[in-house]
Amino acid sequence: MAQIALPLDWPVADRDEDFLLSDANRLAFDHLKRWTLWPVMATLLTGPRKSGRSLLARIFVRKTGGRLFDNAERHEEEAIFHAWNHAQETRRPLLIVADAAPPGWTVALPDLRSRLAATPQIEIGAPDDCLIAGLIVKLLGDRGIAVPPDVAEYIVPRIERSYVAVQQVVDALDRALLSRGGRITVPTVKRALSEAGLIRRAKAA
Numbered sequence: 452m453a454q455i456a457l458p459l460d461w462p463v464a465d466r467d468e469d470f471l472l473s474d475a476n477r478l479a480f481d482h483l484k485r486w487t488l489w490p491v492m493a494t495l496l497t498g499p500r501k502s503g504r505s506l507l508a509r510i511f512v513r514k515t516g517g518r519l520f521d522n523a524e525r526h527e528e529e530a531i532f533h534a535w536n537h538a539q540e541t542r543r544p545l546l547i548v549a550d551a552a553p554p555g556w557t558v559a560l561p562d563l564r565s566r567l568a569a570t571p572q573i574e575i576g577a578p579d580d581c582l583i584a585g586l587i588v589k590l591l592g593d594r595g596i597a598v599p600p601d602v603a604e605y606i607v608p609r610i611e612r613s614y615v616a617v618q619q620v621v622d623a624l625d626r627a628l629l630s631r632g633g634r635i636t637v638p639t640v641k642r643a644l645s646e647a648g649l650i651r652r653a654k655a656a
Contacts, residue, residue, distance in 0.1 A: 470506050471589060473582035479504075479573040483511045483546075491570055492538045493545040495523075495552055498575030501614035507575075508548050517544035524549055528560040535566045583607050583617055590621040596628060596635055605637045609650045616649065623647040 472480055479496060486494075498504045505521050512519045518534055520526050531547065538545035549556050552572045558564045578586070584603040591598050610616050627643035628635060644650045 467510055469589075470503055470510060471582060471585045473579055473585070475576045475579050475582050476503065476507070479507065479575050482571070482573045483507065486511075486515060486517075486544045489544065489571065492542055493535050493547065493566075493570045495547045495549060495567060495570050495572040496575070497549055497551055497572060499577065499614050500550070501618050502575045502578070503614075504548055504575050508546050511544075511546055515544050517546060519546050519548070521548045523547045524556055528558060528563050532560060532563040532566065535563070535570075577612055578614055578617065580607050583610075583612065586614075586617045587620060590617070591624060591635070594621075594625055596625065598635060602635055602637055602640055605640060606644070610644070611649075611651050619647070620644060620649055623649060 470476075470480075476498075479498070482494065483496075496504055496508060508519050508521060511517065518538065520531055520534065523531060534545055537543075547567075547570070553564060553567055558567060584607050587603055587606055588598045606620060610620055623643050623646075624635065624640060627639065627646075631639070633639065641650070
């Protein structure tokens with residue numbers, strides 16, 4: 452009997468090894484690693500959703516004892532303003548995570564706008580091939596699914612180059628294996644991703 456894939460919430464990653472380093476996020480990683488040298492004891496971290504920005508921020512705060520405003524656009528501006536001032540007074544780092552820096556992030560409070568203008572901004576970029584392959588292997592591995600090297604090589608050039616697409620691919624393959632059983636192979640991946648409409652382009656073998 453085929454299994455039904457349930458919409459389970461997988462545990463939120465929070466370990467150092469859960470963050471995969473590549474050229475797409477190396478500048479952000481290096482900047483956070485040198486936080487004691489920041490001239491302003493705050494940083495604005497931006498990047499696409501599902502890019503690991505929240506994971507990197509949680510690891511940073513755990514290691515430094517700093518403070519985090521994740522999805523900062525949803526927080527009260529006065530709270531961020533006071534946290535920014537407090538970070539300068541105590542020399543404990545403040546990390547603000549948002550989809551985009553102002554003016555992409557509309558900030559109404561003038562005092563906060565001026566402080567954000569003086570705050571260094573770092574960005575996680577779009578995933579490169581190495582990161583896409585690594586994420587697919589890791590995210591499926593977290594669900595107990597081993598990915599042969601030829602499967603990752605097949606997927607990478609055929610899907611949209613985005614973190615959201617990687618998550619969609621992982622979900623689609625997880626559902627396919629739960630419903631059909633068996634192990635993950637290139638033919639099963641091709642079928643599952645074609646049915647899910649996730650294959651962007653073909654590449655000659």
